[in-house]
Amino acid sequence: MPAMEQGTDKNHGRHHAQQAWPRRPGISRIKHALRSLSVLPWLLLAHPSTGLATTLPDDLTSMGLEALMNIEVTSVAKKPQKKSEAAAAVFVITSKDLRRWGVTNIPDALRRVPGLQVARIDANKWAITSRGFNSRFANKLLVLIDGRTVYTPLFAGVYWDANLVMLEDVEQIEIIRGPGGTLWGANAVNGVINIITRSAANTQGTLVSAAAGNELERLVNVRHGGTTGSGAHYRVYAMSRANDSGFAAPGAHDDAEIAQAGFRTDWSTGEADSHTLQGDYYRGTAGQELLIAPSAPATVTDDADTEGGNLLYRWTHRSGNGSDIILQAYVDYVGRESAVLFEDRYTLDLELQHHFAWNDRHDVVWGLNYRSIDDDTEATQIFSLAPAERRVDLVTGFIQDEIGLFSEQAKLTLGTKLEHNDFTGFEVQPNIRLAWLTDSGNTVWGAVSRAVRTPARGEHDVSLTVLPPPSPPGLPPLTINGNSGYDTEKLVAWEIGLRRALADSVTLDATAFYNRYDELRTIEITSMPPGPFTAIFDNNMEGNTQGFEIDVHWQARSWLSVNANYTRLEIDLDLVNGSMDTTSLSAEQASPEHQANLWIAADLDNNVQLDAGLRYVDSLQNPGFAKTGDYLAFDARLAWMPAPGIELSLVGQNLFDNHHPEFNPDFIISTPTEVERSVHGTVSWTFR
Numbered sequence: 001m002p003a004m005e006q007g008t009d010k011n012h013g014r015h016h017a018q019q020a021w022p023r024r025p026g027i028s029r030i031k032h033a034l035r036s037l038s039v040l041p042w043l044l045l046a047h048p049s050t051g052l053a054t055t056l057p058d059d060l061t062s063m064g065l066e067a068l069m070n071i072e073v074t075s076v077a078k079k080p081q082k083k084s085e086a087a088a089a090v091f092v093i094t095s096k097d098l099r100r101w102g103v104t105n106i107p108d109a110l111r112r113v114p115g116l117q118v119a120r121i122d123a124n125k126w127a128i129t130s131r132g133f134n135s136r137f138a139n140k141l142l143v144l145i146d147g148r149t150v151y152t153p154l155f156a157g158v159y160w161d162a163n164l165v166m167l168e169d170v171e172q173i174e175i176i177r178g179p180g181g182t183l184w185g186a187n188a189v190n191g192v193i194n195i196i197t198r199s200a201a202n203t204q205g206t207l208v209s210a211a212a213g214n215e216l217e218r219l220v221n222v223r224h225g226g227t228t229g230s231g232a233h234y235r236v237y238a239m240s241r242a243n244d245s246g247f248a249a250p251g252a253h254d255d256a257e258i259a260q261a262g263f264r265t266d267w268s269t270g271e272a273d274s275h276t277l278q279g280d281y282y283r284g285t286a287g288q289e290l291l292i293a294p295s296a297p298a299t300v301t302d303d304a305d306t307e308g309g310n311l312l313y314r315w316t317h318r319s320g321n322g323s324d325i326i327l328q329a330y331v332d333y334v335g336r337e338s339a340v341l342f343e344d345r346y347t348l349d350l351e352l353q354h355h356f357a358w359n360d361r362h363d364v365v366w367g368l369n370y371r372s373i374d375d376d377t378e379a380t381q382i383f384s385l386a387p388a389e390r391r392v393d394l395v396t397g398f399i400q401d402e403i404g405l406f407s408e409q410a411k412l413t414l415g416t417k418l419e420h421n422d423f424t425g426f427e428v429q430p431n432i433r434l435a436w437l438t439d440s441g442n443t444v445w446g447a448v449s450r451a452v453r454t455p456a457r458g459e460h461d462v463s464l465t466v467l468p469p470p471s472p473p474g475l476p477p478l479t480i481n482g483n484s485g486y487d488t489e490k491l492v493a494w495e496i497g498l499r500r501a502l503a504d505s506v507t508l509d510a511t512a513f514y515n516r517y518d519e520l521r522t523i524e525i526t527s528m529p530p531g532p533f534t535a536i537f538d539n540n541m542e543g544n545t546q547g548f549e550i551d552v553h554w555q556a557r558s559w560l561s562v563n564a565n566y567t568r569l570e571i572d573l574d575l576v577n578g579s580m581d582t583t584s585l586s587a588e589q590a591s592p593e594h595q596a597n598l599w600i601a602a603d604l605d606n607n608v609q610l611d612a613g614l615r616y617v618d619s620l621q622n623p624g625f626a627k628t629g630d631y632l633a634f635d636a637r638l639a640w641m642p643a644p645g646i647e648l649s650l651v652g653q654n655l656f657d658n659h660h661p662e663f664n665p666d667f668i669i670s671t672p673t674e675v676e677r678s679v680h681g682t683v684s685w686t687f688r
Contacts, residue, residue: 075174075194077402077413078183078365079355084499087413087433087445088180089115089511089549093173095198100601100611102637102651104167104211104219104241104680106195107160111615112599114549114565115177115191115511117591119620119663122254122673123215123246124286126160127663130177130191131515132545132571134591135666140189140453140489142180146197146278147351148312148330151187153373153392154343156456159336161286162306164260166221166239168207168684171198177549178513179493181429181451182415185369185396189451189491190515199276200225200233200266205688213651213680217242232267245287246673247659253301254673258284274316281309289671290339291467292382299671304338323356340668342378347371366399375457382465382668386482390457395420410436423455424488443499453489459521459537460484467669476533480523483536490518505555512548517541520573522581541584543573559603567595590666592618592630599635607641622664631660645686653678 071094076086083092091113103109107126111118117134119127129138139156142149143163150163173195180188204225211219218240225235238261245252262280269275286304312330332347353367371394377385400415416430431449438444458464462482497511519539527534547569554562571588575581599613613635620628634656639649654660659674 071172073174074196075176075180075192077400078353078367079363084443085411085435085437087411087435087447087497089177089495089497089513091115091175091177091509091551093175095168095170095172098167098170098173100609100637100639101599101613102611102635102649102653102682104216106163106165106167106173108653109167109173110175110193112563112565112597112613113175114551114567114595114597116175117569117595119617120246120675121663121665122252122288122670123243124161124254124256125288125665125670128158128160129591130175131513131547132190132569132591133587134663135587136663137666139187139456141191141193142184142188143193143195144184145195146312147194147314147328148310148332148349152334152345153457154345154375155458156187156453159306159334161256162258162282162284162308162334162336164239164241164258164282165195165197166223166237166260168209168221168223169197169203169235169237171196171202177511178447178495179429179431179449179451179491182400182417182431182449183365183398185394185398185417185419186421186427186429186452186454186488189453189489197264197278200235200264203235204233205686207684207686209682209684211680211682213678215244215676215678216680217244219680219682230267232265234263234265236263237261247676248671248673252671252673253287253289254671256284256286258282258286258306272318272320274318276314277312279309279311283307288338291669291671292339292465300339302339304336304340307333307335309333321357323354325355326353327351328353338380340380340383342380343375344377345373345375347373361404363402363404364399367397369396370394384463385457385461386463387461390461392422392457394422409438410434419454421454423460423486427452427454427488441501444497446496447493449491449493449495451491451493453491455486455488458482459486464668476529479532479534481526481534481536483538486521486537487519487539489520489539492516507553509551510548513546515545517543517545520584522575522579522584524579524581538579540577540579540581541573541575543571543588545569545571561601562598563600564598565596569593569595586622589621592620594618609637609639609641611637611639617662620663622666628661628664631662632656633660647682647684649682649684651680651682 070082070084071092072080073083073086073090073092074080076088076090083090093109098109101109107118107128110116110128115130117129121127121136125136127134127136127138129141133140137155137157142151143158145165150158152159176192178191180192184192207223209221221239223235223237227233240259242257243255245255260280260282264278266276284306288302288304290300290302292300310330310332314328316324316326318324328351330349334345336343349371351367351369355365357363373392376389396417396419398417400413403412405412413433416428419427429451431447433447435443435445460482464480465477466480467477493513493515495511495513500508502508520541522538522540523535524538525535549567551565556562569591573585573588596616602610604610615633617631619630633654635653637649637651639647641647654675654677659676661672661674664672
């Protein structure tokens with residue numbers, strides 16, 4: 001087969017990427033417009049810079065315990081509120097955390113969050129979810145970057161390899177475990193991750209950083225921020241990353257390279273109105289080895305070419321009575337070309353949000369959203385969509401009212417979201433939340449929520465040829481077809497939480513939850529050999545998950561802090577309506593039952609910092625693969641600041657063993673690789 005023969009050349013994919021873009025005139029115009037974003041930063045630079053701000057990345061080391069608990073979050077209620085008072089299980093990763101943990105990408109940072117399951121499949125693929133059902137195509141977790149969703153409607157998941165963020169520009173990452181459908185809509189079923197970058201005013205000056213090691217071959221970040229003659233703040237940046245392949249006994253082909261550039265500018269028109277315009281463009285290649293079988297199983301060595309860009313504008317109007325209006329619009333382009341998938345996708349998103357206080361005790365947020373998604377695909381040996389091109393529209397509206405009770409000690413939140421999609425029509429997602437702030441400063445909260453996951457484009461329109469698990473043996477390839485009758489997956493969740501100061505220097509954040517799921521996805525056989533071996537997607541599984549998450553912070557000394565968390569997760573699933581799909585039941589064992597983290601941060605003499613962490617993850621089992629054993633990982637970072645703005649650091653990850661597996665693929669079988677012991681050094685210089 002010619003396509004397979006071409007894929008065996010490791011360098012062919014990279015050469016082909018240069019020839020493959022663009023392929024279609026319509027999409028070409030879109031990508032040309034996105035590439036033209038690069039002109040905007042230079043137009044800004046054409047204005048002389050005046051009053052260059054001296055604001056550099058904040059160091060929160062000296063932040064006290066009370067200040068840490070009172071960090072503002074916006075993802076829980078789509079408005080600023082103290083983390084300690086939020087009626088949800090929320091965890092915040094600060095810019096300080098990202099620097100001190102020594103991580104170089106978002107997935108590695110998420111490993112320390114209680115309630116999240118994070119596993120690396122190979123050197124460029126990840127399985128990340130919240131509270132169960134982990135998979136490369138995890139479909140119950142919504143991920144946003146500055147309010148722009150990066151959740152793909154094709155398979156209801158996230159391309160983690162193609163969504164880069166320059167970590168030095170991140171203000172904080174807000175992670176909500178539990179449903180967020182009332183505010184964020186369908187697919188925010190088990191959680192929301194909102195990555196918030198800094199305003200341009202807080203990234204003034206120039207930053208240059210470079211990192212290299214045995215697994216991280218190259219990471220170079222360059223950023224410059226300034227002020228135009230009209231008073232607008234801006235930044236422009238570029239970054240380049242290359243990863244070595246993971247470990248596999250016969251060898252691996254999962255190395256990856258990607259480059260990204262972008263800009264952001266923030267300005268005000270008067271005291272009431274502020275504006276943001278930002279954009280990014282990326283292009284990369286990720287290696288993979290695929291086991292595909294249109295006629296007989298064969299391993300194809302392939303390079304997946306990725307390209308994309310976005311442009312976002314946000315206007316915020318704040319009136320004197322405390323109300324505000326936010327209007328946001330963005331366009332987003334994603335292109336992916338591999339032996340499995342050829343896709344061009346264009347998204348237009350418009351959102352209006354209004355927040356106001358009413359009658360002293362009511363704090364109301366409401367909004368409207370329209371999203372239009374156009375995709376254009378081509379059939380491959382194992383994957384096709386019918387129709388190959390499709391436009392999907394999504395219209396939503398939400399309202400949420402936070403009601404003050406008992407002299408504001410208790411706050412009752414009532415809200416719902418009404419959404420219309422092209423697959424299942426109208427969906428309603430209500431919730432009720434209650435937070436009680438005790439006289440001693442503790443917070444007790446509880447919530448009951450309904451959330452849904454609407455069908456992905458693939459579940460309606462796909463034809464996917466896969467290799468079934470090798471039990472029973474000897475089966476030919478299985479073709480899974482879409483189902484126009486595929487319905488939404490439904491969740492009703494109960495949560496209760498406590499935030500408490502155990503002592504002047506110790507805080508506790510604990511959450512317990514019970515989730516009830518109905519109409520979960522199954523794969524139902526429709527015909528068996530000796531005829532065609534076929535199946536369709538259906539909704540014939542139900543079940544529940546339950547567990548608890550505990551996070552403790554101890555400020556042992558002014559120079560020493562200790563954090564620990566523990567997650568317990570139980571999943572119980574059952575087939576209904578006569579389903580025989582035992583493969584889908586494997587979701588019970590695709591997420592670890594036990595997880596724990598312990599890490600310390602110490603500020604030593606002579607501007608030296610030491611950070612060290614232990615991470616335990618329980619074993620997993622995927623059908624057709626060997627059991628992935630539990631593991632204990634040790635990470636450490638040593639950093640020295642010899643002069644203001646200069647930092648040298650040495651980071652070691654997974655130092656306890658040479659290599660270990662973390663996850664196995666599903667559906668599209670790519671060869672998994674093991675995570676190796678790694679060491680990298682970083683040099684960072686920030687100056688005016």
